[in-house]
Amino acid sequence: MSYRAAADEAGRRVGLAAASLGLPGGGFGVSPARRGFGDMACNAPFVMAGRSGAGKGAAPGIAERLAARYNEDLGRGRGEGGPAALLGEASAHASGYLNLSLDWPRFAAAVLPASLRGGYGDAGLGGGRRVAVEHTSVNPNKALHIGHVRNVVVGDSVARILEKAGFEVRVLNYVDDSGLQVADIVMGFEMLGFPEEPPPGVKFDKYCGDTVYAGAAARREADPSLEAERGRVLREIEQGGSETAGLAGRVTCRVLACQLETCWRLGARYDCLNFESQIVRSGMWRDAFERLKEMGLAELEEGGGNAGCWVVRGAAAGEEDKVLVRSDGTATYMAKDIPYAAWKIGLVGDPFGYEPYGAGQPGGRAVWQTVLGGGGGGRRPPGESAITVIDSRQSRLQRIVSSIMERFAAARAAGGEGGARGPAPFPPYLHLAYESVALSPATAGMLGLDTGGRAAQMSGRRGVYVGADRVLDMLAERALRETEKRNPGMDKDLAGRIAGQVAVATIRYEMARQDLDKAITFDAARSLSLEGDTAPYIQYAHARAVRVLEKAGGRGAGGADAAGFAALAAGRRERDLLLLISLFETRVAEAASNLSPKVVARYCRDLAVAFNGFYEHVRILDSADAGTAAARLLLVRSFASVLAEALGLVGAEAPPRM
RNA sequence: GGGCCCGUAGCUCAGUAUGGACAGAGUGUUGGACUUCUAAUCCAAUGGUCAAGAGAUCGAAGCUCUUCGGGCCCGCCA
Numbered sequence: 001m002s003y004r005a006a007a008d009e010a011g012r013r014v015g016l017a018a019a020s021l022g023l024p025g026g027g028f029g030v031s032p033a034r035r036g037f038g039d040m041a042c043n044a045p046f047v048m049a050g051r052s053g054a055g056k057g058a059a060p061g062i063a064e065r066l067a068a069r070y071n072e073d074l075g076r077g078r079g080e081g082g083p084a085a086l087l088g089e090a091s092a093h094a095s096g097y098l099n100l101s102l103d104w105p106r107f108a109a110a111v112l113p114a115s116l117r118g119g120y121g122d123a124g125l126g127g128g129r130r131v132a133v134e135h136t137s138v139n140p141n142k143a144l145h146i147g148h149v150r151n152v153v154v155g156d157s158v159a160r161i162l163e164k165a166g167f168e169v170r171v172l173n174y175v176d177d178s179g180l181q182v183a184d185i186v187m188g189f190e191m192l193g194f195p196e197e198p199p200p201g202v203k204f205d206k207y208c209g210d211t212v213y214a215g216a217a218a219r220r221e222a223d224p225s226l227e228a229e230r231g232r233v234l235r236e237i238e239q240g241g242s243e244t245a246g247l248a249g250r251v252t253c254r255v256l257a258c259q260l261e262t263c264w265r266l267g268a269r270y271d272c273l274n275f276e277s278q279i280v281r282s283g284m285w286r287d288a289f290e291r292l293k294e295m296g297l298a299e300l301e302e303g304g305g306n307a308g309c310w311v312v313r314g315a316a317a318g319e320e321d322k323v324l325v326r327s328d329g330t331a332t333y334m335a336k337d338i339p340y341a342a343w344k345i346g347l348v349g350d351p352f353g354y355e356p357y358g359a360g361q362p363g364g365r366a367v368w369q370t371v372l373g374g375g376g377g378g379r380r381p382p383g384e385s386a387i388t389v390i391d392s393r394q395s396r397l398q399r400i401v402s403s404i405m406e407r408f409a410a411a412r413a414a415g416g417e418g419g420a421r422g423p424a425p426f427p428p429y430l431h432l433a434y435e436s437v438a439l440s441p442a443t444a445g446m447l448g449l450d451t452g453g454r455a456a457q458m459s460g461r462r463g464v465y466v467g468a469d470r471v472l473d474m475l476a477e478r479a480l481r482e483t484e485k486r487n488p489g490m491d492k493d494l495a496g497r498i499a500g501q502v503a504v505a506t507i508r509y510e511m512a513r514q515d516l517d518k519a520i521t522f523d524a525a526r527s528l529s530l531e532g533d534t535a536p537y538i539q540y541a542h543a544r545a546v547r548v549l550e551k552a553g554g555r556g557a558g559g560a561d562a563a564g565f566a567a568l569a570a571g572r573r574e575r576d577l578l579l580l581i582s583l584f585e586t587r588v589a590e591a592a593s594n595l596s597p598k599v600v601a602r603y604c605r606d607l608a609v610a611f612n613g614f615y616e617h618v619r620i621l622d623s624a625d626a627g628t629a630a631a632r633l634l635l636v637r638s639f640a641s642v643l644a645e646a647l648g649l650v651g652a653e654a655p656p657r658m
Numbered sequence: 659g660g661g662c663c664c665g666u667a668g669c670u671c672a673g674u675a676u677g678g679a680c681a682g683a684g685u686g687u688u689g690g691a692c693u694u695c696u697a698a699u700c701c702a703a704u705g706g707u708c709a710a711g712a713g714a715u716c717g718a719a720g721c722u723c724u725u726c727g728g729g730c731c732c733g734c735c736a
Binding site for chain 2: 043325336393517
């Protein structure tokens with residue numbers, strides 16, 4: 001039982017009332033009302049005024065008639081084949097809205113017990129469809145910075161939300177272990193004298209990025225002859241087998257391990273790691289290229305600037321062509337993206353074997369990595385559709401990949417493969433873009449950069465970036481100070497664990513709550529705050545709730561009775577909180593279908609605001625009678641449970657104490 | 659030159675998908691509330707020609723067009 005059940009019932013009743021009045025039905029909706037306008041708002045009068053051609057000003061009159069008929073049916077138990085389960089009377093508003101009311105005691109009695117059962121909030125949108133979500137995919141030559149954190153948080157949250165919404169999700173992390181950035185660090189180790197061990201206390205990924213990569217790039221710029229050397233290193237890496245290729249493999253693996261430590265600390269979880277070097281060596285490209293040629297998607301350019309190259313035409317009108325194969329016959333990096341994208345959704349044969357990665361990740365979910373050879377081992381492809389989380393700077397190229405996958409998938413569907421399962425919720429290949437993260441002038445200033453009052457783009461090579469580990473460390477330190485201040489004598493390990501949970505939640509919430517279309521300007525002072533619209537605010541509300549339940553001991557364990565629910569329903573704070581609890585499923589569905597973590601993040605905030613208002617104004621343990629106390633405790637228990645699960649969807653934990 | 663995105667309170671952002679009832683938070687500033695279930699909280703005050711203009715609509719922060727301002731992208735690099 002949730003809000004949706006009440007809204008559905010209301011919608012049906014309004015529809016039946018309209019039909020009996022001879023009004024055109026359909027096309028209207030029921031949504032939670034703003035305060036002072038009933039409990040649910042229905043826009044049916046506006047829609048019907050439009051459809052019936054009644055013209056301006058008809059809505060209020062229609063609302064009057066609808067409300068009268070709706071209430072009449074309600075009184076007679078008509079329309080639903082019986083008396084209303086969850087609804088009260090409707091009223092017409094002069095604006096033209098039809099305002100509907102809930103039967104709050106019944107609503108509470110239905111929602112609260114349901115909210116404590118497993119599976120509450122499951123949106124059932126996916127119907128078991130498989131989706132591959134790729135995120136992180138940080139080049140393995142440096143440590144994660146705050147911009148990468150947005151990618152990890154968005155991707156991991158989307159994966160969690162889709163799972164909750166009924167999809168079977170496979171999380172992929174693409175490791176670009178064969179590009180020029182890797183050649184740079186290999187050259188740094190091999191020829192420029194950088195020691196393979198970082199200085200004591202420095203993580204290897206940070207050392208590679210700050211010292212080796214930045215150093216090699218600087219040397220290369222000063223000495224152009226190193227360009228050719230780097231090219232040689234890259235070719236050796238791509239061919240494999242040499243000592244240089246071995247070194248590249250060792251270094252990138254070690255960087256990857258460090259990066260994964262950070263990602264795991266952030267709460268991200270993966271199912272499979274894919275290595276670009278294997279895609280290059282697997283020969284997947286040859287098959288994909290043949291298919292592109294057969295389908296006429298790749299064309300050999302006869303003249304112009306791209307003469308002698310194989311190109312794909314621009315996806316949209318006026319868009320430039322993109323070179324796939326250079327005039328010297330070598331493939332560009334699109335030649336890695338296309339087969340990889342096709343592999344995700346089973347549009348090419350699987351050349352990989354799979355073995356467990358290292359010691360595994362926290363929480364016990366198995367991580368696999370691809371190895372060359374093994375021919376798929378009979379595995380199903382990761383998804384029926386693929387969602388790739390990359391920042392919006394890649395939009396142009398991703399659009400080309402999307403359109404090619406669309407054509408591949410259409411060709412397969414035309415060939416009769418793939419069963420009919422109804423309309424797919426997502427296209428075969430979807431680029432989930434987000435605007436990138438820049439640094440505020442103040443934060444850039446802390447790093448020694450004068451931006452003249454403008455936001456600064458991060459640059460690892462110039463040292464203008466804020467490291468993910470550093471942000472987490474700073475947040476954890478602040479949270480630890482606060483935790484110890486409030487809980488003198490608390491066990492040190494416990495305080496540290498809580499501080500860690502607060503730190504991770506804070507940065508995740510900060511990244512998850514904002515619209516993907518908006519660039520984030522990271523400001524150290526503001527982003528490190530633990531007050532206001534932040535994760536600790538939300539976590540604190542949860543800790544308060546848990547504390548009340550602890551103090552209550554066994555009280556209210558028998559559950560609430562009708563009188564208790566009636567008392568609960570009499571309070572505005574209680575109703576506000578109850579309504580939000582009932583909206584969990586609706587919000588999960590909205591977040592999943594829009595691939596929008598911020599919907600869940602805002603939902604968590606709304607829940608916490610409603611609870612804090614309730615907590616401040618209603619004495620739970622000092623309730624007038626046992627029945628009221630039991631109902632209030634049930635509300636608190638429901639809140640704590642739903643909030644903890646909602647926070648989990650954005651990868652934040654809810655500590656029981658703070 | 660072309661393409662994508664953004665512009666809402668001093669600052670940081672919700673609300674725009676599916677137009678509808680007084681435009682909401684946080685932060686800042688000012689003033690209140692802890693012998694009480696944890697004050698990482700709550701309450702109040704303050705603060706907005708929703709960048710500007712035009713259009714379609716009974717009705718626009720939201721849709722269309724134009725302009726202005728800002729960010730990003732446009733290599734036979736990855």
